[in-house]
Amino acid sequence: MRVESPRHLAELQQAFHAREIGFAKKLHICCGPGCLASGAADIVSKFKALLKKRHLTDFSLEAIKETGCHGLCEQGPLVVIEPDGIFYTKVKPKHVETIIDSTLERNEVISELLYREPHSQRCVEHYRDIDFYARQHRIALRHLGRISQYDIRDYLAQGGYSALAKALTTMTPDQIVSEVTTSGLRGRGGAGFPTGRKWATCRNAEEQPHYVICNGDEGDPGAFMDRAIMEGDPHSVLEGMIICAFAVGSAQGYIYVREEYPLAVQNLQLAIDQASDYGLLGDNILGSDFSFSIKISRGGGAFVCGESSALMKSVAGDVGEPRAKYVRSVLKGLFDRPTVLNNVETFANVPVIINQGGERFAELGMKKSTGTKAFSLVGKVRNTGLIEVPMGTTLRQIIYDIGGGILNDRPFKAVQTGGPSGGCLPESKLDLPVDFNTLTEAGSMMGSGGMIVVDDRTCVVDLAKYFLAFLLDESCGKCTPCREGLYQLHRLATKISDGEATEPDLDKMEQLSHMVIIGSLCGLGKSGPNPFLSTVQYFRDEYLAHIREKRCPAGVCRALIRYDVIAEKCDGCLACISACAVHAITGKKGQVHAIDQELCDKCGACHAVCTRHAIEVT
């Protein structure tokens, strides 16, 4: 069925909204990346099978919604009963029948499945009352967890595509660009380029045709914001792209999705097909004479293809290698034509800006970094998951108030932001506001939203080595400083980690880092040394301990640690002996075990399995 006018759209929205309201109860089963990995699909099928058999009064099978990422991934699989917002955590298939009996039929809450506050152990019934949710402000993630990720009707029921109708029928392209400029929206992929300015440049570019591309490459390890949006609320991305296309004068768009996100491709394609059926995408959108199509372009498994010029080469079918961008890709982009490339999260913000106006959007956040930002908060925090907060929220608020503090109450060491292009910030910087500029001035960067919290058991040398190894693998290899420089930096970091480095080696790494930064062709190389430079800036003592004392304070670097049995605590349970792959541990049942240091390869398996805390690492 094609929507032929804004009025027709409004009618449909009302009808679908009424349908939603008409459900007495709704079952929102989180099918975000984390919950799916923990078995959400089984929970979905069990609910569907049982409810089909049971024929509950007042509960329609259509009220079962497979939603996008609800956010609190640490507690998944998540099942939410709306409209009450009853929040069940760590749900297993065996709980399904009980949930149907107790909560759906008898309105009883199952306390064993509720979220428990970490210190008080108090149960919280409704997710809105959990700090993790209460302190967020979700704009890009507004629909995640609240609508079916497979059904356009849910998106329409929430007022979806109103922004498109408003833009197409009541605004001129210049007005749209102006609204986006007023909003202060900056690229959410990490670079933070003013979106309005990018659109304006493309709009005014003479060469035709113009293209619109959505960057869904999301290569930073630990980042899954874009994945969650592409899978959980694909229409928000489409709507943003269509509005952009109308503003800059484009008829063809692409969504570039990294090869490792097949579900995102699936959900996006489904959304594209549905939107096309409704006449909201394709020829004569909403009955106007504006036409715009979107194709999905899949990556080949390369982090470097998140870089704009490499991405465009990849879309064109060439090997994804960046080029020097002295002539910006907004003027010479895909097929050498003017192209707007924006991140998934950037596009997801656009419908909100059009609907409420740029000024209103700019009231949130900070003056030079307006709006909100989505983060994937991972690492040694209690509440790992997907969050969104206004710009200007401090690191401390994110990590402690929303993140629930450090796991097991271990001491906080650092937070790594911005992925391989970013850096580590220590406790002294926790009160810095998160935005485009402040973290960069401190030696890190906000980046695309990956936020990794580490405690005292993470070695910064090991962390720097990890990121260098990642970049080494992902570098395209075209330019000398990145290809050879990162390799040498990694070799030197390994020397430090192995306890074989000297202090001149550390100085050499710093000098080489600065050369790699000024010499590299693209952002991968230019920002590659950042994790190393920021850890050396704030944790130089830890590097020096490795170098001068051949000691790894965090107990991580294998060449510098040893595992020993604490005789007083060992009761001879044999667990570590079974766990040791190289048979380095000896001892009889009931007798104190011993680790042969010659054979031990420091894998840490014994430490992990020992329930008596009888293995120590020094």
Next chain:
Amino acid sequence: MVHLTLNGKIVQAREGEVLLSVIRREGISIPATCHHESVEAFGACRLCTVEITKKEWNGWKDYVTSCLYPVQNDLIVDTHSPAVVELRRTLIDLQLARCPNSPEIRQMAEEYGITTTSYEERPDGDNCILCGLCTRICDRMGFAAISTVGRGYGRRVAPPLDEPPPDCVGCLACALNCPTKVIPYVDKGTTRVIWTKQFELMTCTGCGRTTITRDFAKSLGESRQISLQYFEKCDDCHRRELSQTMTRIVSWQREEKP
């Protein structure tokens, strides 16, 4: 006309020109190993990097490869600032680590005061500096027989699947333009071997000298409509034949007027 300052001197440049062209015109020598006028600038070796700034940048400097950066009015360019020289030195040091046995790299390193690399040498390193000239020139000639394969530190130049490349015609453009002479080829008798592929060399029907490969000649015949006949004699014999033809003509002319 564009005006910019180059190493303190105000120079003129054409709109759309790149900095390297201006730099060379002014007789300033900077290395640019991945650059060749027959192919588009690549920006891979980074040796031609220069320091640029403008008055309104308030002291902020940028580092760009002159082979690709278009000239701009009021640009201030320094080809040998301390940072640029340090960058070049570091790049050469890194290349030396990559190709410790290359005479050309060692010579360039010596000019920058480096005899051995201060980094870890690549084990079993060949002399390829990955400038990409061989693959880019081969593409430009229209053959595209070889390309770079792999990514990052493992990147290398190779024919498809490391087999004799089907599209190679044995023109030697790759080997002859390699700055470090990495690509081997052997001409023996009427056979040429390069990239493990064998080629027959055209033999001059006049004197027996070999010229280009038959595959190259045939490809020129097809793509440029030059008859294979042109390639049956060498240039020496072609010249001599022209002189013989002219001899006949002039002799007749002389006979006509006593």
Next chain:
Amino acid sequence: MTSQFIVIPDLCTGCLTCELACSFAHPVEGKPGRTRIVVYTTPVKELWIPVVCLQCDDPACVRSCLVDALRRNPATGAIELHQDKCVKCLACVAACPFGCSLLDGRHNLIVKCDLCSGDPVCAHFCPTKALSFRPFDTGLLKATA
């Protein structure tokens, strides 16, 4: 292009001054380059033939060059080889039916007559005017485009 290079073999005395002039007028790294004009002795008494690039209307060399290193200079009419573009594949050397694209083996370059950018030194030094660079005379020769 207003002039054309003319060879009148009848006037040639085989003195080879043209070869010397050409060689010295095209030095490579300070040393004389290979001459682009070659004078042939003939079996006929007092007849020598200077062979030099004919600057053809439809040059085989230009056709054979896959990197566009050979181009006509509109002012002089000469087909010029741009050394910085040349990849030394020898296609032009093989293709020219008159053998006027030559390999300078000593300097590893390909060379051809460029009419010395409009004032050919060989003609300048030729004592008998067997070689000359003259404005078009439609009575004697056809003008080329």
